[in-house]
């Protein structure tokens with residue numbers, strides 16, 4: 001019996017971080033839930049900017065309309081990967 005490689009465990013894939021923290025409001029497919037006011041992240045309409053830096057700032061610091069801030073709950077690396085992930089949901093190249 002070989003020991004399973006742990007190297008891939010060091011970083012949680014962004015899709016998993018998204019599934020654990022974001023789907024409650026933004027939906028499994030990232031299309032948003034109107035009843036909580038969470039916007040569709042898969043269209044190319046952005047309230048706060050759809051470039052990776054803007055998405056990072058949104059996730060890190062939160063936004064006024066009840067988007068929580070994650071800077072104290074997720075690592076900077078997780079947020080960076082989420083920004084790339086959300087950016088690609090919006091149909092942009094990674």
Ligand code: HEC
Pocket residue numbers: 018021022023024025026036037038039041045046047048049050055058059063064065066067068070082086
């Ligand atoms: C409690 C519900 C809730 C959760 C959980 C949540 N969001 Fe949001 N999110 C919102 C709301 C509401 C907005 C709209 C903010 C506004 O209109 O100013 C928003 C906005 C955003 C935006 C900006 C969209 C735009 O058009 O500019 C991004 C990006 C985003 N969320 C990503 C995430 C990510 C990534 C996570 C998980 C780490 C997450 N959200 C978790 C409610 C949530």
